[in-house]
Amino acid sequence: MKGLSVALRNSLRGSRLLISLHYLFPVALGVFLGSKIYGRPILIGKALLVSLSVLFSFFTSVVLNDFNDLSIDGLNHKENPLKDDIESYGYRLAGFTFLLISLILALCAGYRMFLIVLLGNVLHFTYSSPPFRLKRFYPLSVFLLAVGALLAAIAGFAVYESARPLLAFPLKASLFIVIPLFLSLNFRDLTDFEGDMAHDVSTLFTLLGPAKGKWAAALLIFLGYLSTSLILGYLPLLFVSVPLGILSALVVLREPFREKHIFFIYFLFVAALSVLFNLKPEVLIG
Structure with a gap:
């Protein structure tokens, strides 16, 4: 027990x-x-x-x-x-x-x-x-x-x-899930640099180093948010995805890094997507 x-x-x-x-x-x-x-x-x-x-x-x-x-x-x-x-x-x-x-x-x-x-x-x-x-x-x-x-x-x-x-x-839904997450999830390895280096675990940060890796992860998480609008083919979503993508990138670059803030921004985006999909389900299904 x-x-x-x-x-x-x-x-x-x-x-x-x-x-x-x-x-x-x-x-x-x-x-x-x-x-x-x-x-x-x-x-x-x-x-x-x-x-x-x-x-x-x-x-x-x-x-x-x-x-x-x-x-x-x-x-x-x-x-x-x-x-x-x-x-x-x-x-x-x-x-x-x-x-x-x-x-x-x-x-x-x-x-x-x-x-x-x-x-x-x-x-x-x-x-x-x-x-x-x-x-x-x-x-x-x-x-x-x-x-x-x-x-x-x-x-x-x-x-x-x-x-x-x-x-x-649906293929569009598959791309909508996989591509943004593939671009965005690098931040999860940011605090594991020392252990990953010692155990030969390859990450964005062990390949580029902590400083360059942070800038790369910040750019990629912004592109992850940006890609959602492009995959859905719904450009008005940019009014939400771009500001939240910029905020997430700034969180990655900020010292000390607070992983939970990334998730709070992500939850805001999920809430916005929930409203969008309920009002216009064809955006995701079409």
Whole structure:
């Protein structure tokens, strides 16, 4: 029981709480797309099951990350419960429990959703864990994070399209998720520079150095916001995406770096997109 409580608390502390919310937005987007495309009401029960499944999948990934990044976290002066809070056996058991809950919830929602969530967990494993540990290879590592968000959206979409959700998911929506996130997510490696350098993990910052890497990450996050308007083909969105992109870039450049401020700006953008998509769903679907 201690392992579960420590793992759950650790999954929701600091910016991890904000990251967990980030993974729920693609699920909601997928459910919204399915509802609009197939002309059916929001299926609250299945949507809730998928959302909780994705959330517990994220908790599983946190446990995996803590095991595989224990020495890196030490060099980066980051909290890790495996340092002193809990035995590794209890924490590992918590991770397996989260995985089991995630898969059971997905299976209750439907067989296709189970397969998509399972694929997401495999993706997290290959990203974090040996022998693959694909997070070592930039820019593949950032691309995989964006694909993880896309899978969450497809899981939500599968609430309505259970036969072939991977093929039926709209291409424009796929690009809208993957490209902006691929451009924007480099900031997550900013505070891990020392540990990543010591363990041969390739990131934008280990390749360019901290100073140049910050400027590159700031430019890329601005381009990420800018790309949303271009992908949707809806230029009025620039009145929102450009100012928020500039704000995010300034946060990346500011000392000390506050990751949570990036997420607060992102949540504002999600709120603006929610209004836009409800008023003009054809912007995303067309």
